[in-house]
Amino acid sequence: MYPRVDKIETGKRIRSLMKVRGLKPTDVQDKLSLCCVQTVYKWMRGESIPSIDILYSLCALLRVNMDSLLVGNKEQIVLENMNRGL
Incomplete structure (x- = not known):
């Protein structure tokens, strides 16, 4: 079975x-040059997912790969590494 993107889980x-x-959210808006902060809130609530160009920048900002963000295959390892500063 192929991984599926769950908007709610991605938002979490x-x-x-x-x-x-x-x-x-306002920091993300500023750093990604988004027109309104509501966009970020919609992602966080799982109402929408960033477009691919914004998603690329968001992953760089959050220091996580797209697979981990969208599907969460390695989420726990990524969070643990980020907490350790890796």
Whole structure:
């Protein structure tokens, strides 16, 4: 079976990673040059997922690969590494 993207779970991962990185929704908006902060809130609630160009930048900002963010295959390992500063 192929991995599937679950918007709700992806939103939870975005929220969790933002917390680990100490980022507020307005920080993400500013750093990604988004027109409104509501976009970030929609991602966090799982109402939508970033477009591929924004997703690439978001992953760089959160220091996580797309697979981990979208599907969560290695989420725990990534979070543990980020907490250790790796």
